[in-house]
């Protein structure tokens with residue numbers, strides 16, 4: 276696939292937040308004193324190479340003092356278990372200009388421990404969660420005159436959302452929260468998070484795969500007419516998924532659930548998607564009020580047990 280570097284094309288890149296690879300067997304864990312500044316580094320060369328092979332030209336971004344403070348604040352807002360386990364499992368973080376997707380969590384190749392590196396698109400440091408989430412959600416739809424969509428998700432910096440999401444992937448791998456991958460789909464030993472929700476890593480149970488939801492980009496489809504958006508979110512409210520992106524795989528499901536739960540219930544931020552027609556709101560999606568989503572909240576206690 277040949278990709279030119281422009282904002283429009285970036286919108287068409289399939290995966291906005293990606294989780295790459297699986298960690299290896301756990302051996303010895305070294306305990307590090309967490310010092311953020313010591314962990315901000317340059318993006319590993321093989322990650323840059325991956326983007327270059329896609330036709331992109333990402334460039335290492337050195338944080339300004341203000342940006343460093345923004346990142347430090349985002350770490351401070353993480354749930355307690357995230358803060359504890361990142362000290363043991365986060366090898367480094369880095370920032371790139373002109374990165375096609377928002378962030379990437381990857382295992383550190385040379386290590387046989389559960390160590391990870393997270394790469395972020397630096398531009399998100401200058402967006403609010405509302406701005407970034409609106410951009411992401413709009414990428415699901417073809418624009419049409421008269422319709423607009425925005426995500427009301429507060430004024431915190433977008434890195435708060437994105438770090439929480441990516442860090443949850445690190446915890447998932449470190450703790451083995453999602454089921455172990457096996458060669459066969461039929462041999463899955465479900466975890467409490469996937470039982471009765473997923474049939475395989477990227478296949479929600481049949482009752483949640485409505486014809487309309489299966490046409491969305493995060494389910495492998497393409498952008499759909501925005502006038503269908505109210506119906507899309509009505510369908511989503513009949514499922515236990517907190518977001519459309521959460522339907523991409525069970526890894527994304529957990530990361531999205533933890534992130535939107537923490538933002539809403541612990542940081543008192545809104546997370547609602549509003550669809551307007553002719554300046555009038557025709558539908559508002561509020562996943563935190565969805566009974567099927569709420570049933571899953573008690574499973575999130577593990578992230579707050581100290």
Ligand SMILES: [Zn+2]
Pocket residue numbers: 292293294440441444526527530
């Ligand atoms: Zn993700």
